[in-house]
Amino acid sequence: MGLSGINSAPPPSSANPASAAPAPTPSSAPFSEDPSKKVRKPYTITKSRESWTEQEHDKFLEALQLFDRDWKKIEAFVGSKTVIQIRSHAQKYFLKVQKSGTSEHVPPPRPKRKAAHPYPQKAPRNGRI
Numbered sequence: 001m002g003l004s005g006i007n008s009a010p011p012p013s014s015a016n017p018a019s020a021a022p023a024p025t026p027s028s029a030p031f032s033e034d035p036s037k038k039v040r041k042p043y044t045i046t047k048s049r050e051s052w053t054e055q056e057h058d059k060f061l062e063a064l065q066l067f068d069r070d071w072k073k074i075e076a077f078v079g080s081k082t083v084i085q086i087r088s089h090a091q092k093y094f095l096k097v098q099k100s101g102t103s104e105h106v107p108p109p110r111p112k113r114k115a116a117h118p119y120p121q122k123a124p125r126n127g128r129i
Contacts (some may be wrong), residue, residue, distance in 0.1 A: 048074060052089060061105075068107035082109060 052060070056078055064076035069090075071083045078086065097104040 019089075021054060048086075052081075060086065060093075063106055064090070064107065 045059055059078045060074065060081075063074040067073040067077070071090075074086050075081065075083045081089070094106050097106055
């Protein structure tokens with residue numbers, strides 16, 4: 001007996017419909033076919049990442065002590081970063097402080113606002129408790 005037939009695959013069968021390629025599902029269809037869905041703009045990086053210098057971080061820490069979470073004032077104090085960059089840096093810094101368990105100053109979060117128009121409450125049914 002020869003060993004040549006042991007590892008060879010059986011010949012493809014065109015008579016078997018189960019081995020045919022599956023029909024495309026609705027989830028694999030392109031997004032543009034459904035007019036009710038919005039097409040997202042592709043994500044483009046407009047600016048290269050700028051890391052924080054030690055001096056900028058020190059100014060950030062000092063401003064955090066002075067102004068808590070007043071990002072506009074911190075932006076003016078640091079001078080070289082935008083509010084968005086400062087908030088992102090603060091978020092990462094707070095997580096780092098929380099993980100390390102050190103006693104660094106982390107200002108408390110701002111209190112949540114009450115909803116201007118909260119959902120209406122259901123009136124209790126009389127006679128049923």
